[in-house]
Amino acid sequence: MFDTVAAKFEKGPYIPKDASRNAWETRKHDRFDAKLGTRMESVVHTLNLDQVRIAIMGDAGILWFESSLPKLIHGNNLASVTSAAEPLQLLWECLSDHVGGEIPALEHAEYMRVDYCHNFSVGDALQDYVATLGSVAFLKHRRTTDGHGGVEWWNANRRVRAYDKHKEILEMDSKDLPEARGVLRFEIQLRKKSQYLQRRLQEKSPALSAILQPQIAYACLVETLNKMCLDLEFVPQDDARSILDGAVGFRRATRRLGILRRFQSDGMQRMRTISARSSYYADKAVLRRLGLWPPSATENRLPGLVMPPLEEILANQASMSVEV
Secondary structure, three states: OEEEEEEEEOOOOOEEOOOOOOOOEEEEEEEEEOOOOEEEEEEEEEEEOOOOEEEEEOOOOEEEEEEEHHHHHHOOOOOOOOOOHHHHHHHHHHHHHHEEOOOOOHHHOEEEEEEEEEEEEOHHHHHHHHHHHOOOOOOOEEEEEOOOOEEEEEOOOEEEEEEEHHHHHHHHHOOOOHHHOOEEEEEEEEEHHHOHHHHHHOOOOOEHHHHOOHHHHHHHHHHHHHHOOOOOOEOEHHHHHHHHHHHHOHHHHHHHHHHHHHHHHHHHHHHHHHOOHHHHHHHHHHHHHOOOOOOEOOOOOEOOOOOOOHHHHHHHHHHHHHHO
């Protein structure tokens, strides 16, 4: 459930270690300090490795790092990680090898970004899901992209994606993983500035130990799927008439068939702006319950994207660890 994390320490000074061995880049930035009323020069050191990105900034007082936890252990980010203890220890060892200065246990680092994710094995229906999810309105922006064969929704500090994991690994890492075929990755990216986790945890500056809890990741994933109406079956629009007739009666069925037609031409976001608030949510509740919010973009019925119980996810992860 955990993928990329980014965090920082402000316990410097930090220095690049063995700069001749490592490809550190040094840049100077000229900025105006309003408090001092003068221009100041700051130096930023950066190091980009396969397993981690590191930056030393703030007059060497800040150490910032970003890494994919599954890649640290498995070499790719397909496999699930539900316990951060082992990858954080590997990450600490990597940082200590490249950075001089006091680096506490990474569980205490201040969270800056986290990605929660789950793999849905949908097989040959993957592109049917992508086509269907492309009509779902969520956050401020939405787009269907060929980049990794998926859909993404985002605002300034929050991003949700559903995409073809095999295609993403093939394009990003140049690896063909057969076990990734037919996997629809659902992923939530949260940044500190969004205040999303701060409100949930009731902490102003959560540490990695607070956000890297399976219960927190699971709750965020389940709630987002539910809020986006992705956890119920998607029914083909051609079946809508018979389903509505049997569920709500002829008059109401006729009205909601009209809504579905407008939905198809105008999209979900447009329907939200032109409908009265009470009518919009009443129609949404009925159509969602019947698997028509949104309807399947193809002639096939698509099962909802439902997370397995957390206990099952943790048990599977534990059994995989024992086998390794």
